[in-house]
Amino acid sequence: MDVMDSFQGMFDKGVAAVKGTVSGVAVEMLPFMQGFVRLCTDGWEQGWHERNGGNLTYRMTDEDVRSSQSFFYEQPSSWMPMGVQADNLRGAFFAVTGAGRFMRNVQLDVAHNVGIVEINGAGDAWRIVWGLRDGGLPTSEFPSHFMIHSVRMQATGGASRVLYHAHPENVIALTKVMPLSSREFTRALWKAMTECIIVFPKGVGVVEWMVPGGADIARATSELMKTYDACIWASHGLFASGPDFDMTFGLMHTIEKAAGIHVKALMLNGGSSDFPNTITDDGLRAIVQELNLPVNEAFLS
Numbered sequence: 046m047d048v049m050d051s052f053q054g055m056f057d058k059g060v061a062a063v064k065g066t067v068s069g070v071a072v073e074m075l076p077f078m079q080g081f082v083r084l085c086t087d088g089w090e091q092g093w094h095e096r097n098g099g100n101l102t103y104r105m106t107d108e109d110v111r112s113s114q115s116f117f118y119e120q121p122s123s124w125m126p127m128g129v130q131a132d133n134l135r136g137a138f139f140a141v142t143g144a145g146r147f148m149r150n151v152q153l154d155v156a157h158n159v160g161i162v163e164i165n166g167a168g169d170a171w172r173i174v175w176g177l178r179d180g181g182l183p184t185s186e187f188p189s190h191f192m193i194h195s196v197r198m199q200a201t202g203g204a205s206r207v208l209y210h211a212h213p214e215n216v217i218a219l220t221k222v223m224p225l226s227s228r229e230f231t232r233a234l235w236k237a238m239t240e241c242i243i244v245f246p247k248g249v250g251v252v253e254w255m256v257p258g259g260a261d262i263a264r265a266t267s268e269l270m271k272t273y274d275a276c277i278w279a280s281h282g283l284f285a286s287g288p289d290f291d292m293t294f295g296l297m298h299t300i301e302k303a304a305g306i307h308v309k310a311l312m313l314n315g316g317s318s319d320f321p322n323t324i325t326d327d328g329l330r331a332i333v334q335e336l337n338l339p340v341n342e343a344f345l346s
């Protein structure tokens with residue numbers, strides 16, 4: 046065998062290897078998947094995703110599906126019933142993080158930690174068409190995500206596409222000491238930092254502690270998400286929705302930062318929320334008027 050023969054052999058092996066992995070590489074390069082992966086990495090770097098904590102789903106556009114479907118499995122998984130149903134999500138495609146997979150690892154191996162699932166024509170079952178390699182399944186919170194996607198889609202005229210669940214520590218800490226009321230939490234967060242009422246003028250919902258992954262927490266959260274873009278789960282974490290990855294990550298980030306400021310102010314003030322200086326309700330109303338915000342009036346005094 047001469048040098049060129051061995052080079053040709055190496056080249057053939059290289060081509061075979063590339064062909065064998067091309068589906069993973071190609072989907073990973075698509076803009077929607079790059080945005081998905083970046084959010085997972087950003088959330089990990091914020092410290093919101095210990096172990097396998099948190100999950101992310103994205104309702105793909107027709108263009109996302111067109112650009113990725115040539116890489117879908119020839120043999121998708123079998124249909125898995127969800128126990129919930131949504132007419133407006135019949136035939137939809139979602140990018141999803143995997144059950145038991147770690148946000149920390151997403152950027153290192155997308156096809157192992159993330160998948161694409163297709164929803165059936167009845168809108169009540171999924172099957173895996175890409176990724177989640179090595180026997181992966183969609184996040185155990187997928188039925189919750191699915192119901193909330195349906196609600197958010199209706200509430201936003203189809204604009205909402207991203208649902209992100211994380212375990213940010215200041216939000217969780219506040220659920221230990223504050224009344225578990227959407228109004229109380231929203232007012233504390235609005236007053237923590239001027240930007241907040243601009244970022245979430247509808248407020249933030251609060252769900253009392255419940256067993257995760259079940260139908261009850263899915264129902265309670267989707268009921269609140271008819272009104273709110275984000276919802277706090279007591280002693281658990283935060284759910285945020287948005288039209289794209291930037292807006293959704295930004296909402297999560299803003300709420301957690303405001304919660305951190307409120308925690309620090311409480312500590313500096315001996316545990317009392319009767320702060321010497323804060324934003325007044327008149328101040329909040331002035332921001333609303335200046336920027337013509339669709340504010341939740343019931344949360345202003």
Ligand SMILES: [Zn+2]
Nearest residue numbers: 098099281282
């Ligand atoms: Zn969680």
